[in-house]
Every structure is written in structure tokens, then in C-alpha cells.
Amino acid sequence: MKTDVPLSERSAAGAAGGKRRPFLIENPSVLIFMAALGLFTLGATLLSEGMGIGFFSTSFVKTLGKTLCLCLIAIAMDLVWGYCGILSLGHFAFFGLGGYMIGMWLMYERTKEIVVASFENAPLPPTPDEVRDAIGVQIFGVVGGAEIPTIWFFADSLFMQLFFVVAVPGLLALVFGWLAFRSRVTGVYLSILTQAMTLALSLYLFQNDSGLRGNNGLSGLQNIPGLTHLSQDILSIYFLWASALALAAGYLLATYIVGGKFGSVVSGIRDDEPRVRFLGYPVEAYKLIVFTISAVIAGIAGALYYPQAGIINPAEIAPIASIYLAVWVAIGGRGRLYGAVIGAALVSLLSTWFTGGQAPDIPLGFYTIQWVDWWLVLLGFGFVLVTLFAPSGIGGLIDSLVRKKTP
Amino acid sequence: MTALLEVSNVSVAFDGFKAINSLSFEIGRKELRAIIGPNGAGKTTFMDIVTGKTRPDEGTVTYGEDDTKTRNLLRLSESAIARAGIGRKFQRPTVFEHQTVDANLAMALRNRRSPLDVLFYRRTGDDQDRIHEIATEIGLADTLDKSAGTLSHGQKQWLEIGMLLAQDPKLLLVDEPAAGMTLGEREHTTDILKKAAETRAVIVVEHDMEFVRRLDCKVTVLHEGSVLAEGSLDHVTADPDVIEVYLGR
Numbered sequence: 001m002k003t004d005v006p007l008s009e010r011s012a013a014g015a016a017g018g019k020r021r022p023f024l025i026e027n028p029s030v031l032i033f034m035a036a037l038g039l040f041t042l043g044a045t046l047l048s049e050g051m052g053i054g055f056f057s058t059s060f061v062k063t064l065g066k067t068l069c070l071c072l073i074a075i076a077m078d079l080v081w082g083y084c085g086i087l088s089l090g091h092f093a094f095f096g097l098g099g100y101m102i103g104m105w106l107m108y109e110r111t112k113e114i115v116v117a118s119f120e121n122a123p124l125p126p127t128p129d130e131v132r133d134a135i136g137v138q139i140f141g142v143v144g145g146a147e148i149p150t151i152w153f154f155a156d157s158l159f160m161q162l163f164f165v166v167a168v169p170g171l172l173a174l175v176f177g178w179l180a181f182r183s184r185v186t187g188v189y190l191s192i193l194t195q196a197m198t199l200a201l202s203l204y205l206f207q208n209d210s211g212l213r214g215n216n217g218l219s220g221l222q223n224i225p226g227l228t229h230l231s232q233d234i235l236s237i238y239f240l241w242a243s244a245l246a247l248a249a250g251y252l253l254a255t256y257i258v259g260g261k262f263g264s265v266v267s268g269i270r271d272d273e274p275r276v277r278f279l280g281y282p283v284e285a286y287k288l289i290v291f292t293i294s295a296v297i298a299g300i301a302g303a304l305y306y307p308q309a310g311i312i313n314p315a316e317i318a319p320i321a322s323i324y325l326a327v328w329v330a331i332g333g334r335g336r337l338y339g340a341v342i343g344a345a346l347v348s349l350l351s352t353w354f355t356g357g358q359a360p361d362i363p364l365g366f367y368t369i370q371w372v373d374w375w376l377v378l379l380g381f382g383f384v385l386v387t388l389f390a391p392s393g394i395g396g397l398i399d400s401l402v403r404k405k406t407p
Numbered sequence: 408m409t410a411l412l413e414v415s416n417v418s419v420a421f422d423g424f425k426a427i428n429s430l431s432f433e434i435g436r437k438e439l440r441a442i443i444g445p446n447g448a449g450k451t452t453f454m455d456i457v458t459g460k461t462r463p464d465e466g467t468v469t470y471g472e473d474d475t476k477t478r479n480l481l482r483l484s485e486s487a488i489a490r491a492g493i494g495r496k497f498q499r500p501t502v503f504e505h506q507t508v509d510a511n512l513a514m515a516l517r518n519r520r521s522p523l524d525v526l527f528y529r530r531t532g533d534d535q536d537r538i539h540e541i542a543t544e545i546g547l548a549d550t551l552d553k554s555a556g557t558l559s560h561g562q563k564q565w566l567e568i569g570m571l572l573a574q575d576p577k578l579l580l581v582d583e584p585a586a587g588m589t590l591g592e593r594e595h596t597t598d599i600l601k602k603a604a605e606t607r608a609v610i611v612v613e614h615d616m617e618f619v620r621r622l623d624c625k626v627t628v629l630h631e632g633s634v635l636a637e638g639s640l641d642h643v644t645a646d647p648d649v650i651e652v653y654l655g656r
Contacts, residue, residue: 264513271504279486279514
């Protein structure tokens with residue numbers, strides 16, 4: 001294999017001085033990334049309906065915000081796959097769990113507002129129990145229940161549910177990773193296990209008695225309790241900003257992790273795991289930490305995504321979603337954080353365009369290509385092309401361009 | 408107890424085939440030792456056992472860092488054994504090709520290995536000096552910034568030896584260090600190994616008799632998983648059993 005060191009890794013490994021220089025000088029791509037992200041966010045805000053000239057519809061602003069969340073989970077995926085060599089095909093389980101955790105609070109509190117409002121004309125003010133019962137009927141009537149399940153115990157606490165956004169995916173990754181890594185499950189076997197994990201979670205959530213409304217999922221998540229006086233036009237901008245901020249923070253964190261000596265060890269594990277072990281590094285602990293951090297980032301991305309999507313159901317966690325994620329990162333270029341971001345943004349936006357019915361059909365006379373059906377074929381074809389002709393993805397092409405200019 | 412490593416009555420079988428058959432072996436704290444033997448004699452399995460990659464079916468392996476402290480290596484994981492001070496060089500040079508020579512050496516440098524320590528690691532002046540010192544010793548001082556994948560085969564071998572020196576192990580296991588090296592490089596390797604053995608124990612597994620002769624040390628001959636003969640090279644090559652094993656094939 002040719003030595004195709006990503007620019008980011010090359011500079012992070014330390015130049016002639018050897019000593020670790022200031023973070024931004026070591027990682028010039030961070031500044032470029034932040035500037036691009038800032039400009040994008042500013043531009044989208046100025047073009048939006050809520051705060052700008054109204055060129056972008058609110059639903060398009062939401063699409064952009066969601067895309068930023070997908071970029072964030074792509075960073076998480078790149079961290080674990082591109083740098084640590086763990087091909088996880090179950091990251092959307094963490095993403096979905098993050099969404100469910102925040103969704104519980106959103107739905108509970110929103111329903112509570114409605115229930116309390118409906119009691120306004122009642123002769124006697126409702127007791128807390130009555131309110132709770134009414135919420136139970138409202139939320140769980142659809143799955144034939146009225147009891148609020150135990151897992152909703154903290155649903156009225158934003159603080160606790162935010163904690164769960166981080167803790168639940170983190171804990172699942174910790175336990176799953178601990179079991180898998182200590183048994184030295186690697187490569188394709190690990191990928192299959194992660195697929196099984198996300199499939200099992202999805203099937204479990206499909207059940208009505210899972211306590212999360214079965215295949216109905218959680219809905220109405222775009223209504224933010226306490227902020228109902230704000231229109232969706234404005235809220236969509238807030239969420240765009242929050243997503244951009246989270247993406248920036250995720251990018252910084254990931255850059256720090258993969259730079260320096262920790263990054264050396266992690267990519268060493270990717271390239272030659274036994275060798276790192278014989279250097280005395282506890283490989284399993286490193287993998288577990290990277291896997292868990294990555295799951296937490298995915299959870300946060302999900303918690304920002306679903307309020308913009310408005311609805312979450314178990315189909316979101318289906319194995320295919322996580323496979324798409326791997327495709328985005330592969331097309332963008334794994335082992336390069338900006339590559340993952342580019343891949344996720346490009347492919348998911350293209351996917352929205354093609355499957356949203358906006359792409360013009362191509363009449364061939366005997367047959368009409370309708371992109372809603374043919375987009376996946378195109379994506380698969382693109383994936384094959386990238387794998388064959390640009391194995392380091394779009395990010396790799398950028399790297400080689402930069403290198404030509406600065407020999 | 409004066410031995411650094413004491414292997415006694417160790418046996419291991421793979422699918423019924425006894426790769427190691429009640430092998431006993433000892434090496435002192437500052438000693439150079441060559442292990443020779445025909446293919447399948449159990450040389451690599453022996454190294455796998457010492458470094459924790461393979462668990463023996465029976466027997467004990469004890470490691471005495473100093474006179475007061477001895478440890479049962481069979482209880483430790485590979486990485487813990489490496490941290491205890493046992494370094495291993497593989498037959499095929501295995502350096503991290505996607506990283507610079509500098510990063511390769513820095514990773515091997517004797518420092519704390521836990522994830523948190525490594526995450527917040529800042530390179531000290533001492534570490535920097537040590538890396539330069541080692542790079543000079545292995546002739547790679549000018550290539551510190553190059554990615555290891557661009558090195559020649561011989562240079563990769565050097566880099567791997569440099570990484571072992573950076574680990575500063577108490578026991579060094581070296582598998583066929585001279586493979587693919589030119590005559591000059593072999594001499595340099597011999598010097599480095601001899602010098603390393605002044606302060607630590609070094610075990611060299613080698614096929615090449617000329618190279619072993621140059622090392623000028625005690626030799627252990629393995630055959631069918633146990634020790635066939637032990638002593639100076641002249642002594643073992645005069646042993647009728649050894650002649651039988653080597654020439655009778």
C-alpha cells in the first residue's frame with residue numbers, strides 16, 4: 001500500500017522541532033473548517049425566512065440543520081472507523097437513542113402544556129395525578145395504554161433527559177465495546193455484531209410495550225416546550241446555529257483526539273493492532289474509549305437532528321442507516337475529518353434532492369429514469385467508482401491538490 | 408534468584424501437535440543468547456509464550472525484575488508484559504508506515520501508556536533528546552520527518568530496532584534481525600545487539616550461523632519443542648545430536 005498520509009496526520013505527527021506546537025498551527029485545517037462553517041451558517045441565516053431575505057424556505061433551513069447533524073455523526077464514524085479501524089455499522093443506534101432521549105422530554109412537556117391548557121375551564125384545578133394520567137392517555141393511547149412507563153420517570157426534567165442523551169448511548173457503547181473488544185472480536189465479525197446491535201434495538205423499539213410508542217415513535221418534536229411563542233421560522237434558525245456549534249465542537253474534539261500521541265496510538269491500532277499491544281499499550285482500553293466517545297458524539301448529533309425532523313421512529317435505527325453512514329464517510333475520505341464532513345454533507349444533500357422529487361426525470365423513450373427509484377443505483381455506482389479510483393475519497397483528492405500547490 | 412526469565416517445564420500443543428514439549432530455559436539479567444533450531448523447533452512459539460500471545464498448557468514462566476520481585480508472566484496480558492519490560496522484534500519489520508519516523512519512535516519511547524496519560528502527553532526536552540539519540544544510533548536522524556512507509560526495507564528494520572531501544576526493555580526478544588540485510592548492516596546490527604546486552608538480557612532467534620558466530624555468545628539449540636543442547640557455538644555444533652538434527656534432514 002502506498003504511503004498516503006493525510007495532511008492532518010502528517011502535520012500532527014510533529015515536524016522538525018518535534019515538540020507539539022500550538023494547536024491551531026499544528027492543525028491548519030481547523031481554521032479553514034471553522035471559517036467555512038461560520039460563513040455557511042451566516043449565509044444560511046441571511047437567506048432564511050426567519051431572519052433573512054426569505055430565499056431559503058424554513059423546511060430547507062431545517063434540511064441544512066439536519067445535514068450539519070449528519071456531518072457530526074460522520075465525524076464520529078470517521079473517528080472510530082477512519083482512525084481506529086473499527087468498522088461500526090451500528091452508529092445510528094446511538095444517534096437514534098440520542099433522539100429518543102430528547103424526544104421523551106419534548107413530547108412529555110409539550111403534551112403537559114396541552115393537557116394543562118385543556119383543564120383551564122374545569123371547575124376545579126387538576127391534581128398532579130390527574131395531569132399525569134391525562135398525559136399518559138395522550139401519549140400512549142395510540143399503543144393501547146394509558147400508564148406512563150417507568151423509563152419516562154425523568155421525562156419532565158430537561159436536565160436529566162439531556163444527561164441521558166449522553167449517558168445512554170455512551171453506556172450502550174461502553175458495555176457493547178467492552179464485551180466485543182475484550183473477546184478480541186475484530187474486522188468483519190465486529191461489523192456484523194454492530195449490525196446485530198442496531199437491528200435488535202430497532203426491533204425492540206418496534207414493539208408497543210417497549211415504552212417508546214412502538215412503530216409510531218415520538219412525534220411533534222419540532223414544538224419546543226416553553227418556546228411555543230416562537231415560530232418554526234425562528235426555531236429552525238436556532239437549531240441551525242446549535243447544530244453548527246455542535247459540529248464545530250465535535251470537529252475540535254476529534255482533531256485534538258487524533259492529533260498528537262493519542263492519535264498515533266489509535267491509528268497504530270488501525271494499521272497493526274498486535275504491534276501496538278507489544279509496545280505495551282492496552283489496546284482494548286483505547287478502542288473502548290474511542291468507541292464510547294464516538295457513540296456519545298453520535299447521540300448528541302441525534303438529539304439535535306430529531307427536533308428538526310419532528311419525528312423519530314424505530315425505522316430510523318434500521319441497519320441500512322448505519323451502512324449509509326459508512327458510505328458517506330468512504331466517499332468523503334476516511335481518516336480525514338474534513339473528508340467525513342464533506343462526504344456526509346454532499347451525499348445526504350444529494351439524496352434529499354434526488355429522492356425529494358426535485359431532480360428532473362430522464363426520459364429515454366422506452367423508459368423514464370425516475371430518480372426516486374434510481375438514486376440508490378447512482379449512489380452505489382458512485383461508491384464503486386470512489387472505491388476503485390479514489391480509495392481515499394474526496395478528502396484524498398483535496399489532499400493531493402493541496403500537496404501539488406505546496407510541494 | 409539471578410535469572411531474569413525462568414521458563415520451566417512448559418508445554419503447549421496445537422491440535423495435538425506439541426509445539427513446545429516440557430521446555431526449560433533460563434537467562435540472566437545481562438546476557439546475550441542465541442536460539443537456533445530447524446523449522447518447527449518451536450522458536451517462534453517460545454517467543455509467543457514469553458510475550459503472552461500464546462498460553463502454555465502447563466509449566467511456569469517467571470520474570471524476576473530484581474532480587475525481591477518476581478512475577479508470573481502467565482497471569483499478565485501482552486501489553487502488561489510489554490510494560491513490565493519485555494520487548495519483541497518481529498521477523499517481518501512492522502513499523503507504522505502511515506506515520507513519521509519521529510512518531511514511530513515517540514510511540515515506543517518509555518513513558519506512561521494509559522489512555523489518559525497519552526491523551527494529555529506533552530513531549531519533554533528529555534524525550535526529544537532521547538529520540539534524536541536513538542535516531543542517530545540507527546542512522547535515521549535525517550529522516551525523522553519522513554513517513555516510515557517511504558523507508559527502504561533495511562531502514563525499516565533499523566527503525567524497528569530503534570523502537571525497541573526506545574522502549575528500553577529489560578529483556579529483548581529479537582526474531583531474525585539479519586534477514587534481508589547487507590553485510591555492513593549485519594555488522595552494525597551485531598554491534599547494537601552486543602551493546603544492548605551490556606545492560607539487559609537479549610535473546611536472538613536466528614537461522615544464519617555466520618551471524619550467530621559473530622554474536623559470540625551462549626547458544627541454545629531447540630528441537631521438537633525442547634532444548635537439545637546448550638553452550639558455545641563450537642560446543643553445540645560439535646554435539647552429535649545437533650549434527651544429526653541439522654544434517655540428518
